[in-house]
Amino acid sequence: xxxxxxxxxxxxxxxxxxxxxxxxxxxxxxxxxxxxxxxxxxxxxxxxxxxxxxxxxxxxxxxxxxxxxxxxxxxxxxxxxxxxxxxxxxxxxxxxxxxxxxxxxxxxxxxxxxxxxxxxxxxxxxxxxxxxxxxxxxxxxxxxxxxxxxxxxxxxxxx
Amino acid sequence: xxxxxxxxxxxxxxxxxxxxxxxxxxxxxxxxxxxxxxxxxxxxxxxxxxxxxxxxxxxxxxxxxxxxxxxxxxxxxxxxxxxxxxxxxxxxxxxxxxxxxxxxxxxxxxxxxxxxxxxxxxxxxxxxxxxxxxxxxxxxxxxxxxxxxxxxxxxxxxxxxxxxxxxxxxxxxxxxx
Numbered sequence: 001x002x003x004x005x006x007x008x009x010x011x012x013x014x015x016x017x018x019x020x021x022x023x024x025x026x027x028x029x030x031x032x033x034x035x036x037x038x039x040x041x042x043x044x045x046x047x048x049x050x051x052x053x054x055x056x057x058x059x060x061x062x063x064x065x066x067x068x069x070x071x072x073x074x075x076x077x078x079x080x081x082x083x084x085x086x087x088x089x090x091x092x093x094x095x096x097x098x099x100x101x102x103x104x105x106x107x108x109x110x111x112x113x114x115x116x117x118x119x120x121x122x123x124x125x126x127x128x129x130x131x132x133x134x135x136x137x138x139x140x141x142x143x144x145x146x147x148x149x150x151x152x153x154x155x156x157x158x159x
Numbered sequence: 160x161x162x163x164x165x166x167x168x169x170x171x172x173x174x175x176x177x178x179x180x181x182x183x184x185x186x187x188x189x190x191x192x193x194x195x196x197x198x199x200x201x202x203x204x205x206x207x208x209x210x211x212x213x214x215x216x217x218x219x220x221x222x223x224x225x226x227x228x229x230x231x232x233x234x235x236x237x238x239x240x241x242x243x244x245x246x247x248x249x250x251x252x253x254x255x256x257x258x259x260x261x262x263x264x265x266x267x268x269x270x271x272x273x274x275x276x277x278x279x280x281x282x283x284x285x286x287x288x289x290x291x292x293x294x295x296x297x298x299x300x301x302x303x304x305x306x307x308x309x310x311x312x313x314x315x316x317x318x319x320x321x322x323x324x325x326x327x328x329x330x331x332x333x334x335x336x
Contacts, residue, residue, distance in 0.1 A: 044240040142246035146194040
């Protein structure tokens, strides 16, 4: 009896934990983006935050998530960012926002955070949507080429 | 009666599923967005009012005070704004220089610009005096910088001059390599 209680204690958290989703079917696996000044005009009137604000846009990024293992369940899918972003000396200096075109919800994340991308039944092996991404970076934290790797997680609500 | 498994074996049974999960998660590929370069570095300089107009500072010296050594304050004060934008890996130094090499003129009479000095309201731009050269440095700034100050000019009024109006122009140039 004592051994059973111990096993349950381990199994319940594992069953409820988020699992990484494979996005390797997305056609573009590495996207090179160009930063621009977010406020290019009337520069002398900007405060420090605006003066150093940079932005990049990735339009119509085709996201394909492999949900074959969760097909037939109801689940929540999240988009998150790792805590550490290579190339930045301040993780708080980057913000990733996106707009979906039908399947996935809009959202915004900063490193170490995640945002709900989808909630509902998983009816196909691959979930697809076109996303418009915006990357906002405080230029003062830019130290070397930056790599941003969105992570996709799924939590099954009902088996 | 079966013997209980040694403690080490029981521990291995519990740990193994967790290890398997970690390996699967670590094997997933993830698409990435790569930012190689910062935005194009830029500088801007505004001397006086914005636009194409050239601001004019006037000093009124009465005949009774001419050359008495009492400085005469010019009007209006002039705001200078300097911006120097780049992200740190591409940082560079911008330099603000002045060309006062051509003296003020009144017909054939001349007045050197080194008779004119200035003070600044907040010391973001240092106080100083024109040196009659073509490349006097007023300020150097590293990126990123958005700075400015208001300069108040003064004529030294320490010598006698031919009566009349003396006019001249100082050119400010901001450069970034």
